[in-house]
Amino acid sequence: MTGPAHIFDKPNRYIGKPEPRADAARLLQGRGRFVDDEKLPRMVHAAFVRSPHAHAKILSIDTEDARTSTGVIAIYTGADLAEHVTPYVGTLTHMAGLRSAPQHPLAMDVARWQGEPIVMVVATSRALAEDACELVDVDYDELPAAVDSETALDADTPVIHPEFGSNLAWERDVIAGDIDAAFAAPGVHVVEREFRFGRHTGVTLESRGTLCDYDPSEDQLTVYYSGQAPHMMQVIFSKHLGLPEENVRVISNDVGGSFGIKIHTYGDEIATAAAAKLLRRPVKFIADRFESFVTDIHARDHIVKAKMGITGAGTIVGIDFDDLTGIGPFSMYPRTSAIECNQVLNLTGAPYVMENYRAKGRVVFQNKTLMCQYRAVGHPIAMAIADGLLEDAARKIGMDPVALRELNLMADDSYPRTSATGMKLDDLSHKRALRKLTEIMDYQGLRADQTEARKDGIYRGIGFVSMVEVTNPSPMFYGIGGAPIASQDGATLRLDAGGALHVSSSITEQGQGTNAILAQVAAGVFGVDLNRVKVTTGDTATTPYGGGTWASRGAGIGGEAMLLAAQALKDQVLEVAGVMLQTGVEKLDIRDGAVTDLEGNERLPLADLARTVYYRGNELPNDLNPELIATRHYRVTDFPFVFTNGAMAAHVEVDTATGFVKVLHFWAVEDCGRVINPLLVDEQIRGGVVQGIGGALYEECHYSPDGQFMNATMADYMVPMASEMPDITIAHIETPTKTSVLGAKGAGEAGTGGAPAAILNAVNDALSPMGASIWQMPMTPERILTVLDKAAE
Amino acid sequence: MSRSIDIKLRVNGENVSATVPARLNLVDFLREELCLTGSHVGCEHGVCGACTLTVDGDTVRGCLMLAAQANGKEITTIEGLADSGQSTALQAAFTKRNALQCGFCTPGMLASALGYVNAGGAADRDAIRQHISGNYCRCTGYQSIVDAICDVIEETRT
Numbered sequence: 001m002t003g004p005a006h007i008f009d010k011p012n013r014y015i016g017k018p019e020p021r022a023d024a025a026r027l028l029q030g031r032g033r034f035v036d037d038e039k040l041p042r043m044v045h046a047a048f049v050r051s052p053h054a055h056a057k058i059l060s061i062d063t064e065d066a067r068t069s070t071g072v073i074a075i076y077t078g079a080d081l082a083e084h085v086t087p088y089v090g091t092l093t094h095m096a097g098l099r100s101a102p103q104h105p106l107a108m109d110v111a112r113w114q115g116e117p118i119v120m121v122v123a124t125s126r127a128l129a130e131d132a133c134e135l136v137d138v139d140y141d142e143l144p145a146a147v148d149s150e151t152a153l154d155a156d157t158p159v160i161h162p163e164f165g166s167n168l169a170w171e172r173d174v175i176a177g178d179i180d181a182a183f184a185a186p187g188v189h190v191v192e193r194e195f196r197f198g199r200h201t202g203v204t205l206e207s208r209g210t211l212c213d214y215d216p217s218e219d220q221l222t223v224y225y226s227g228q229a230p231h232m233m234q235v236i237f238s239k240h241l242g243l244p245e246e247n248v249r250v251i252s253n254d255v256g257g258s259f260g261i262k263i264h265t266y267g268d269e270i271a272t273a274a275a276a277k278l279l280r281r282p283v284k285f286i287a288d289r290f291e292s293f294v295t296d297i298h299a300r301d302h303i304v305k306a307k308m309g310i311t312g313a314g315t316i317v318g319i320d321f322d323d324l325t326g327i328g329p330f331s332m333y334p335r336t337s338a339i340e341c342n343q344v345l346n347l348t349g350a351p352y353v354m355e356n357y358r359a360k361g362r363v364v365f366q367n368k369t370l371m372c373q374y375r376a377v378g379h380p381i382a383m384a385i386a387d388g389l390l391e392d393a394a395r396k397i398g399m400d401p402v403a404l405r406e407l408n409l410m411a412d413d414s415y416p417r418t419s420a421t422g423m424k425l426d427d428l429s430h431k432r433a434l435r436k437l438t439e440i441m442d443y444q445g446l447r448a449d450q451t452e453a454r455k456d457g458i459y460r461g462i463g464f465v466s467m468v469e470v471t472n473p474s475p476m477f478y479g480i481g482g483a484p485i486a487s488q489d490g491a492t493l494r495l496d497a498g499g500a501l502h503v504s505s506s507i508t509e510q511g512q513g514t515n516a517i518l519a520q521v522a523a524g525v526f527g528v529d530l531n532r533v534k535v536t537t538g539d540t541a542t543t544p545y546g547g548g549t550w551a552s553r554g555a556g557i558g559g560e561a562m563l564l565a566a567q568a569l570k571d572q573v574l575e576v577a578g579v580m581l582q583t584g585v586e587k588l589d590i591r592d593g594a595v596t597d598l599e600g601n602e603r604l605p606l607a608d609l610a611r612t613v614y615y616r617g618n619e620l621p622n623d624l625n626p627e628l629i630a631t632r633h634y635r636v637t638d639f640p641f642v643f644t645n646g647a648m649a650a651h652v653e654v655d656t657a658t659g660f661v662k663v664l665h666f667w668a669v670e671d672c673g674r675v676i677n678p679l680l681v682d683e684q685i686r687g688g689v690v691q692g693i694g695g696a697l698y699e700e701c702h703y704s705p706d707g708q709f710m711n712a713t714m715a716d717y718m719v720p721m722a723s724e725m726p727d728i729t730i731a732h733i734e735t736p737t738k739t740s741v742l743g744a745k746g747a748g749e750a751g752t753g754g755a756p757a758a759i760l761n762a763v764n765d766a767l768s769p770m771g772a773s774i775w776q777m778p779m780t781p782e783r784i785l786t787v788l789d790k791a792a793e
Numbered sequence: 794m795s796r797s798i799d800i801k802l803r804v805n806g807e808n809v810s811a812t813v814p815a816r817l818n819l820v821d822f823l824r825e826e827l828c829l830t831g832s833h834v835g836c837e838h839g840v841c842g843a844c845t846l847t848v849d850g851d852t853v854r855g856c857l858m859l860a861a862q863a864n865g866k867e868i869t870t871i872e873g874l875a876d877s878g879q880s881t882a883l884q885a886a887f888t889k890r891n892a893l894q895c896g897f898c899t900p901g902m903l904a905s906a907l908g909y910v911n912a913g914g915a916a917d918r919d920a921i922r923q924h925i926s927g928n929y930c931r932c933t934g935y936q937s938i939v940d941a942i943c944d945v946i947e948e949t950r951t
Binding site: 020127 | 936
């Protein structure tokens with residue numbers, strides 16, 4: 001299906017233009033509305049007593065002193081809230097064999113990670129609630145902890161959920177072709193590496209938080225929620241608090257970063273809603289930074305043993321790997337914590353033609369913070385395995401890594417096709433992306449510089465990644481498995497009496513520019529000036545029903561719904577105009593806020609049309625019933641996901657005396673289909689790259705052997721700062737997806753998915769003259785010095 | 794712990810008198826008592842920069858100063874910078890460059906940037922990157938912020 005050309009080419013189109021965001025002004029003047037900015041009458045505040053142990057039996061809880069502390073309104077234990085909140089289990093039916101135990105908002109008999117909420121204190125201020133938390137006496141019997149994923153399945157490791165008999169949450173094997181025969185064939189070289197990907201977390205600058213208000217007169221729960229999926233949370237609050245779905249309203253105003261962190265069920269937030277219901281008044285909970293570190297979902301934590309076979313001429317014959325990943329003591333509800341491992345199994349090597357593939361994934365429980373879907377779920381792992389091995393193989397057979405990719409990347413004219421793992425692929429441009437990348441970075445020039453610099457003892461490296469990204473997911477992602485997560489999204493446009501558009505959408509804004517691109521699509525397709533479009537998102541009471549913004553789906557799915565709705569409204573308006581002007585609709589268009597003829601000559605301002613319809617309907621024929629409002633929904637039907645592709649490169653310098661890595665420059669060529677707003681998408685990709693660099697070089701949740709999170713402060717957990725980040729050059733190839741008229745694919749996670757592999761390859765390229773290589777992220781100075789020392793021995 | 798202190802200060806040009814708990818920090822006072830919610834709280838220990846504001850013309854972390862210490866001081870928050878027009882050029886440049894996404898770091902980032910520009914800082918990308926390294930942004934790649942600050946410096950000095 002190809003869209004009518006005029007949507008993208010007509011004079012007042014906005015799709016493809018670098019329009020600044022309308023809501024920037026508000027945020028720049030300190031007029032944002034984040035959850036903690038909301039205040040309600042009779043509002044009280046929650047704080048939590050959290051487990052200081054990774055694994056402990058709760059023997060007793062004494063709240064007597066706390067109850068008499070100044071300002072205390074109520075105190076709840078796990079047992080107290082269990083009477084009002086049904087437990088939840090993070091499994092999905094399409095993740096065969098996945099198991100997890102029931103979770104309660106507050107731990108019941110056993111605490112299973114450091115930071116798990118145990119007791120909730122509600123008081124007239126957060127400070128007073130914290131004072132009272134100090135007076136709660138919890139008697140624990142500390143239990144041995146299962147911390148290390150590598151020993152989680154050993155016989156002498158404590159089993160976190162005894163009813164399961166082991167700490168195995170899920171496993172899956174993917175096999176294609178005959179990998180053993182392929183590796184054993186004559187002339188095939190096999191490279192083998194063990195990759196270690198540390199735990200890191202999202203560190204949204206606005207911590208998690210919620211303000212819950214309950215009105216018993218209408219049995220109505222209103223939740224101000226810093227998150228990405230209001231309708232999903234509506235179902236969860238309804239189901240587990242025993243409220244009719246329609247009596248739960250979830251509102252997301254400004255959200256201070258999310259990145260997949262704020263899309264899950266957190267016990268402290270559920271407890272806050274329960275407390276609001278029990279106290280019949282508003283209760284606010286805003287996580288402090290320590291609480292964020294120990295309770296926000298973590299990500300990655302993979303150990304991968306991987307091999308790639310390659311012929312002397314450079315043909316990849318296959319990949320074989322074993323992925324072990326630790327997810328904490330429960331699978332997160334409702335999206336589950338097996339999705340990341342599943343993505344690694346599905347996506348590794350997806351850009352390359354490959355006959356043979358064998359992958360084993362095991363997901364294990366541990367006494368650490370829960371792990372779940374953070375930006376670019378599984379992608380950094382999958383891309384680092386395939387492209388890390390590819391560049392290792394290139395060194396082994398003495399071939400340039402770009403030439404080796406050229407040889408093995410799927411041809412741009414070979415789609416539709418499937419990957420070795422059976423993923424349906426279409427509309428990709430790996431080879432064009434790689435060629436554009438080597439041009440814009442001046443690859444040959446950098447190689448020459450590298451050679452010269454080495455003579456002076458300066459070790460620079462160039463590393464690449466060719467990647468795919470899962471975007472625009474269909475119902476096959478979550479809905480099929482029973483999760484209350486919409487895969488379709490809706491958009492509504494209403495023409496108001498003054499000729500302006502009020503539009504609403506079920507996708508959400510967390511800074512990506514969702515509202516801006518919705519306005520661009522609406523204005524351009526319908527035909528009004530951009531500043532005459534007002535956008536509402538993030539409210540279950542006022543927007544169409546849908547999934548929200550995650551998995552790089554907002555522009556592709558929500559944008560298409562808006563396009564279809566704008567087209568529908570235009571058709572309705574032209575029908576009315578045709579009657580009013582006594583002209584066939586085929587001779588009319590809408591441009592710049594007026595009905596025009598096809599040459600663009602104004603025939604009827606939209607305000608005149610709308611005022612006639614709304615105020616002076618007597619002037620219209622009785623059989624004309626104008627609907628100046630239109631709603632359309634959209635979902636992806638023919639594919640499980642709409643894949644995008646990209647090619648990225650990093651240029652680094654490694655100080656071999658200190659082990660420090662300086663990223664000199666980074667380039668990303670991204671094919672996210674039709675670009676709706678390059679100004680927004682470019683910086684979003686840069687931000688993604690920076691988070692990817694964070695995971696590759698700095699960010700790690702350090703745990704002690706007994707499960708204590710050692711660096712849970714902003715000072716000790718290192719996120720990238722401006723001074724250590726490079727300038728990042730972005731370029732696009734636009735291969736619109738054929739699954740929609742708009743043709744937009746997602747772009748939000750590409751940088752985070754691809755950058756770690758490019759940085760890994762660049763560091764290893766820099767280290768290659770010393771015969772050293774590193775396969776652990778983050779690549780800290782200490783770890784780099786260790787591999788250099790080892791190579792020197 | 795419950796001791797209260799009387800303070801008098803000026804906030805965004807208005808006289809303010811209050812009795813505050815001794816332990817209350819400045820940013821919580823501004824947010825909770827004066828409803829000036831533009832200053833954000835990201836880490837509460839002076840690392841992230843989201844609460845950056847101006848005290849007697851100096852760039853200060855609102856979470857590292859007690860409300861009691863603000864007695865007699867002149868405080869300017871993002872709301873004051875915007876209303877007085879001091880940040881107009883930076884606002885325009887941040888908008889044009891899309892130098893913000895979620896907007897949570899933005900008021901603090903803007904305050905730091907204004908400190909740099911007002912001190913006569915050069916349109917030197919490395920120097921700007923150094924200056925704003927006390928302000929974490931988790932959404933952008935920082936590049937657009939550096940671009941925006943450079944734009945303002947170049948526009949005002951040509």
